[in-house]
Amino acid sequence: MAASDLAMFDKPQQKDLDRCVHCGLCLNSCPTYRELGIEMDSPRGRIYQMNQVAQGLAEIGPSYIQHIDLCLACRGCETACPSGVQYGRLVEAARAEIETKIQRPWYQRLGRDLVFRRLLPSPTLLRVAGAILGLGEVTGLQWLIRKSGILKRFGRLEQIEKLAPPVEFPSFFRQYGRNFPAAGERRYRVALLGGCIANISFARLNEATVRVLQKNGCEVVVPDGQTCCGALHVHAGIRDQARKQARQNIDALLAGGFDAIITNAAGCGSTLKEYHELFEHDPDYAERSRQFSRLMKDVTEFLAGIDLVPPTIPIGKTVTYQDSCHLAHGQKIRSQPRKLLKAIPGLTFKEMPGSDICCGSAGIYNVVNNEMAMEILEKKMASVNRTGADVIATANPGCMIQLRAGVCQHGGGQPVRHVIELLDEAYS
Ligand code: SF4
Numbered sequence: 001m002a003a004s005d006l007a008m009f010d011k012p013q014q015k016d017l018d019r020c021v022h023c024g025l026c027l028n029s030c031p032t033y034r035e036l037g038i039e040m041d042s043p044r045g046r047i048y049q050m051n052q053v054a055q056g057l058a059e060i061g062p063s064y065i066q067h068i069d070l071c072l073a074c075r076g077c078e079t080a081c082p083s084g085v086q087y088g089r090l091v092e093a094a095r096a097e098i099e100t101k102i103q104r105p106w107y108q109r110l111g112r113d114l115v116f117r118r119l120l121p122s123p124t125l126l127r128v129a130g131a132i133l134g135l136g137e138v139t140g141l142q143w144l145i146r147k148s149g150i151l152k153r154f155g156r157l158e159q160i161e162k163l164a165p166p167v168e169f170p171s172f173f174r175q176y177g178r179n180f181p182a183a184g185e186r187r188y189r190v191a192l193l194g195g196c197i198a199n200i201s202f203a204r205l206n207e208a209t210v211r212v213l214q215k216n217g218c219e220v221v222v223p224d225g226q227t228c229c230g231a232l233h234v235h236a237g238i239r240d241q242a243r244k245q246a247r248q249n250i251d252a253l254l255a256g257g258f259d260a261i262i263t264n265a266a267g268c269g270s271t272l273k274e275y276h277e278l279f280e281h282d283p284d285y286a287e288r289s290r291q292f293s294r295l296m297k298d299v300t301e302f303l304a305g306i307d308l309v310p311p312t313i314p315i316g317k318t319v320t321y322q323d324s325c326h327l328a329h330g331q332k333i334r335s336q337p338r339k340l341l342k343a344i345p346g347l348t349f350k351e352m353p354g355s356d357i358c359c360g361s362a363g364i365y366n367v368v369n370n371e372m373a374m375e376i377l378e379k380k381m382a383s384v385n386r387t388g389a390d391v392i393a394t395a396n397p398g399c400m401i402q403l404r405a406g407v408c409q410h411g412g413g414q415p416v417r418h419v420i421e422l423l424d425e426a427y428s
């Protein structure tokens with residue numbers, strides 16, 4: 001089906017908007033409302049504005065765009081809502097409508113085109129970008145730029161630059177097309193998605209994920225032909241490109257006969273499990289996207305659902321866990337990562353207050369809305385510090401980047417680890 005035909009469905013649907021009964025029970029779960037106390041920056045207020053636009057009572061203007069853009073799309077309100085409002089679906093559709101109806105300034109269009117349509121789906125450009133950034137790190141150029149203070153002259157660029165994750169060599173792209181045999185008897189055959197930026201900045205995490213799955217009787221295939229899942233595109237409203245990448249992933253993976261398709265990135269997993277929503281009006285991909293979504297599993301969900309091989313090496317640390325929004329609210333996965341952490345001998349688990357409140361990462365929110373993201377992060381770090389934990393665990397690379405920035409600014413030097421990295425350590 002043509003992209004232009006599908007675009008006409010890319011707006012909040014009245015039946016979805018009508019589920020909101022304006023009770024306000026979601027307000028306290030909303031990080032932007034908690035920060036600003038402004039109704040228009042609450043879930044209820046944003047749904048009201050979407051309704052006004054849908055009924056032709058308000059224009060898509062700067063004020064509407066600002067309130068919709070300031071939403072983290074964390075879906076905390078979705079969990080709190082007793083009426084079953086699918087807020088994530090609404091805000092993503094609202095952003096898609098803005099994208100198709102409003103022309104952004106030329107520099108924003110150029111930046112979005114470069115990042116979303118050229119860089120993220122291209123392994124070649126990601127490798128080149130990784131090589132350039134890596135060169136900056138090893139030659140000391142990055143250090144020099146930071147030391148010179150020149151970034152202070154460009155608004156919040158200094159804070160934003162600190163969020164850049166270090167490049168890891170070699171990249172995970174070199175594993176594409178490989179099969180990793182199960183350790184011992186093969187119980188499952190699974191596909192692993194490498195992500196986009198994760199291939200160059202979380203290559204060791206991806207390798208740890210392969211090892212942990214092998215240890216648990218999985219033959220792990222890293223299929224060639226896979227691409228960036230399109231989650232960042234969906235969150236930014238760029239649905240035509242998201243659909244293009246989704247089709248590529250469905251074509252590359254569905255025919256493989258896998259027992260499961262695995263990701264270690266909660267933000268990606270949420271979109272991958274909702275591919276069918278992108279194609280609900282596309283007869284060519286509607287059924288195939290549903291099949292694909294049914295096979296998708298977060299790695300913690302998959303491991304907690306099988307007969308886990310018990311880890312044996314003790315980790316004598318106190319660990320707290322930050323729920324990734326797209327795992328807890330988007331996929332309703334809360335107990336599984338905790339179950340895996342508690343299976344590690346010697347590990348003391350300490351729950352933090354408000355662990356399912358967003359840390360401010362939210363895809364690229366901490367880049368485009370840095371000030372708000374850092375205010376939210378400061379409160380998150382206060383919760384982390386109250387636990388006295390030695391280690392912060394989470395299950396999403398994006399949250400790891402944000403929490404590491406939080407440790408630098410407000411923490412006590414706690415390492416930030418993916419649940420799978422800790423499990424890998426306990427198996428090694
Ligand atoms: S998705 Fe998050 S930031 Fe957006 S309205 Fe809901 S709770 Fe607030």
Ligand code: SF4
Pocket residue numbers: 019020021022023024025026027043044047077080081082083084085
């Ligand atoms: S989104 Fe749900 S909780 Fe929030 S105001 Fe609407 S019905 Fe109430």
